[in-house]
Amino acid sequence: MAGLSFDPPALVDQILNDVGAQEGRLPLLQFALKETWEKRQGDRLSAEAYTEVGGVTGAIEKTAERAYAALTPAQQDAARCLFLRLVTPGEGQEDTRARSLIPDDPQQRDVINIFSNPRTRLLVTGYTALQGASQAGNDVRATVEVAHEALIRRWPTLRAWVDAKS
Structure with a gap:
């Protein structure tokens, strides 16, 4: 972070x-640093901005809640369905992220966007070749996954969905 100062x-x-x-x-x-950077004043990262974003332990949760709260009720239902597909239950261990094909449902696509x-930046999209796909790349599909497994552990809404499903 050359040229930055901490205040x-x-x-x-x-x-x-x-x-x-x-x-x-x-x-x-x-x-947390990315979120604090977004709130910087010139070349200064402030304690106020760091606290506002939730610090190291709260930045992902606050960002997820802010994005979720901005969804329509139909999109919130779609978000629950989508995120449950993006978590593999740990069965006695930590839950992990799972990659999924991007769904056809327009509400879920809105949530992904x-x-x-x-x-x-809580979800990432990419491409994957389907198993058994030809070398020509004809069977390459768009995918989505959780960007940080920390989201699975730190976002209470997602935790509640996963726990209720178990």
């Missing part, structure tokens, strides 16, 4: 303390 300078220590030594925290750090836009 106050102790914000760096606060961020490092928030990250801690637990595994799986780097995606949370990356997300909202949750994968550059401001949100």
